Amino acid sequence: MLPEVGSLLTALWSVLHLRTLLLGAVVFLFFADFLKRRHPKNYPPGPWPLPFLGHLLHLDFEQAHLKLQKYVKKYGDVMNLQIGDMSFVVVSGLPLIKEVLFHMEQNFMNRPMIPIREHVFKKGGVIMSNGQEWKEQRRFTLMTLRNFGLGKKSLEERIQEEAHYLAEAMKEENGLSFDPHFKINKAVSNIICSITFGERFEYQDGQFQELLKLLDEVVCLEVSFLCQLYNIFPQIMRFLPGPHQTLFRYWEKLKSFVAHVIEKHKRDWNPEETRDFIDAYLKEMAKHKSNATSSFDEENLICTTLDLFFAGTETTSTTLRWGLLYLAVYPEIQEKVQAEIDRVLGQWQQPSMAVRESMPYTNAFIHEVQRMGNILPLNVAREVTVDTTLAGYHLPKGTMILTNLTALHRDPTEWATPDIFNPEHFLENGQFKKKEAFLPFSLGKRACLGEQLAKTELFIFFTSLLQKFTFKPPNNEKLSLKFRTGVTLAPVSHRLCAVPRV
Template identity: 50%
Template structure:
């Protein structure tokens, strides 16, 4: 009654002041940090730190914050607090030492609207374990780590080489050629067939995929996650994320419908066929996630992950070879020495090509393809680096800080293949080389990506010299989304 009487006596300005004060006080108590919670910059009431982050280079901004607040710090993004973990030592603590505690994905407005708990990336618990195990076993059945998959990759390389030959050393933007070639490998495994580079529908979908990956890692995605109720009714590029996903979903659904027409459970041809069989076999276990809806989400996740990261790696590879022609020449000398000019490179050659292997690893390190890892969530109260992390807290590990950790790399800011070579020129593995993340959520396509990158890279340098247009210097600034992609550029591929 007293509150009603007080409000009744207020004018409009007083009423607004009252509500504003009430919101500030409520915001303070609702977002008060627990005792010994990781420190961080002061956050605006209601808005938090979402507008503090450098939208062009968030990974660099977050790495610099660690120099101020330490390897573990926190930011408030809208309503929620997120803990950021920096440097190899602390990242390993989260991803490996406490892997079981940080295996879950936190809830999110955008993820819930798109996935509703489905898929390989954003599902949790029993469903995630069943689907990840099934995806790995199925991909192995259809060639992952075997000669059959290697033959798919080699066949696709020939198509790509033919396209480059036809360009006759004329300037070209390599983006769509690379993404088409790489995507066709995962398409063989998931859909059972490849697409021609001239297929307009396929090219349109690949462009939608690239733009979606960019937007999902942009400030628009962060704003949607921080203020979903407001952003849901506002115009802006964030709406393209949902419309693009709907089109990609429809594409995969069409592939599933085609498979159902001539599906033979006794003779599966690909991932979709195998999943359809599991739907039939797991009818009494709905929690496992074997449904047609989840099939589409899981296939879409594989299509997306199997396309974007590897094509981006090869994109950076060409840029670095153009920037450092002396490195390209040494790679080509090793290729000529160990393989020759005519024979197609195979995975068996890698063990005898330490310099080429080191260059590929340094491209992945310096290229920094996935600058930030996917969000994790503490499934119980825990301590990391001496700080208290309450159950349910979102945690982001900064992979950039690992790949450029000054305590782990002799010269982290320079492109230096010697990071992966010993004094005798032999290849050496580095613990802080984590481009595929680590722990229980490590990229399930790591083995496929390594095969693709080695075979595509060596095959392209075996047959072509790459250069920029006269007077043009390649840019290494990059375009940040979920992945860090090169800015558009044109190059010449000249047959050797």
């Protein structure tokens, strides 16, 4: 009897002991998480975070930027947000956004390196790199883009030619409904492809179509819930299946494509004849071959080329898609744009940047598309480089900063009808008027380096298409202005009719 009781007590003690250990471990983890999250004195306010996840569940992933505005109203123009162990500070209002992006730019110059981006790009490229590497890559990229026509007539002519190909592709639809998504993607992508790869692709090219579909997929996948979990728990999630693994696989396919193009360039490379961006980069690599500290290597060439391919395709094509959708939804605005085009250009004179100043309503329309489309609602993140005080709050080095372009572009003190599509926001006495609170390309040294290219593309593509077509909803169908959340905010899938103007 006694041995049996002893065994029972031993078993009971083992269970209790195990539970005590587990409880102790859980308490320890929660306490460690609490200590890790303790903010310094005078840190910006924010909602109470959940253990380990932070504010991840506070945000609706389908419309996180809109849910965030409710917290901004409650906590003010400088508030904190926690995703896992990553600490963000959201900055709203024009004065403070200018402070971050311009007046105190040196203190907010870096990009944060989140786990997903680090997995794919390491620290390379031009968008997410920092320090001397970023300075070298940006300087070289800007110089090379200018050498290949940025801001010159030659590049404008390429865009005019591509606008013609796009119009022909739309004409083939015979006024019937079609999904404009990939037609527009192909046209816009061909501009940056001609600069980086030295060639444009036919719209029916299978490989080109696959590349653009991969690009579209990574744009959507990167902000999915499980991919955000990877950013919080990378050491665990790397062993688990899910969309993050698909994302990595797709990025590897895109990198392999670029690497293959680079190998082809190497085989027939002539340093005396620079055909495109890749040739120019190979020449720069050769120049810095003996410099061990140089950032010009093949990995950076792949990453920078992908940055150009991604940024040069996704943002402009998404803006064009929003624009055609707004035209179909607001036919009275479309009529005004077309009346101005007919008056200044007629239906046959080729659009060029030289006539933009004579077309204030068209210019205002394009700006309003960018304001309402809101494709980068929280801008591209920055990181505090040194301990900084902003609006009286202490921001330690390493804090990530999100500048709230959604609130800025819908600020009722800046815009007469902030939630209504209205090109009059950019007009005064019939003339185009710049607005200080309009920052779709960001501000300062880390602003979008393709701003000039994007502005040229938007003006020439829109004007060329509206010369030739009137965009309408399909019969008996109401178009939606709902958005699809990804790295950019894009219109949900829809169909339009491009009715030829006779």
